Amino acid sequence: MMLFCMIAVLSSNSIEAQASENVQARAQKECIKPWQAxxxxxxxxxxxxxMIWTRNYIVSAVAELEDQEQVLARLLKNQQDIGNSMKPYYGEEAGNKLGELLIEHIMIAGKIVDAAKGGNQAELEEFNKQWVRNSDDIAQFLSSINPNWTEKELKKLLYRHLQLIADELTAxxxxxWNAEIAAYDMGEAHIVMFADVLAEGIIKQFPKPLK
Structure with missing residues (x-):
């Protein structure tokens, strides 16, 4: 099978200094198969x-724009899409369960936006507790279907995600505006790392492509 490889260019001196089997081992380590990519x-x-549609919803909800309902619908569709992406590996029920947890994540976030916009501190604290509990549920569920995703690691990543979204909303x-942009940029970089953790866990659990 053809592989996509990222192999460093070696100088002639480096090539002469290394045994051929070491070069091959390095190349093998740095290759990624097409289905994995x-x-x-x-x-x-x-x-x-x-991240994009969460930000769009924050912008729309805070400003009470006319597209708020449509943006929310698109954001909720994304949660279902993420759940569906897990179905080839973990089945219909597991994919639906993840989708439901992520939809809950968004619905709680919507309540947080409203409470923050209205300056209701008591509601904001309560909804934040619910948000953390939902993140715990997501971490527990994902770690239960793939041992390569530890609950501790996932909680840490999800809590950071919540904080960056909260920072974006507050800004x-x-x-x-500068703080909002900075929070979004950090949030996007963080979510890419989170996605890679999920991908790498699946690749470890399913080292061969599904038929």
């Missing part, structure tokens, strides 16, 4: 969309 790219796209409400 496709999986990683697909998951990155889905989770970057998660938007406060009209601190």
């Amino acid at each position: 496709q999986l990683k790219g697909d998951l990155r796209k889905l989770w970057i969309d998660h 938007r409400i406060g009209k601190d």
Whole structure:
């Protein structure tokens, strides 16, 4: 099978200094199969969309724009798409379960936006607790279907995701546009890392492409 490889260019002196089997071992380590590259790219796209449509919803909801309902519908579709991406590996029920947890994640986020916009601190604290609990549920569920995803690691990644979204929302409400942009950029980089963790876990669990 053809492989996509990223092999460093070696000088003639380096080539002479290394045994041929070491060069081959290095090349083997740095190769990624086409289906693995496709999986990683697909998951990155889905989770970057998660960030994009979450931001679009924050913008629309804070400003009470006319497209708020349509943007929310598109954001919720993304959660279903992420759940569906897991179905080839973990089955219909597991994919639907993840989709449901992610939809809950968004619905709680919507309540957080409303509470923050209205300055209701008591509601904001309560919804934040629900958001953390939902993240715990997502981490527990994912770790239960793939031992390569540890619950501890996933919780850490998801909590960071929540914080960056909260930072973005706070900056938007406060009209601190530079801070909002910085929070989004950090959030996007973080979600790519999260998507890669998921992809790498699947690749370890399923080292051969599904038929």
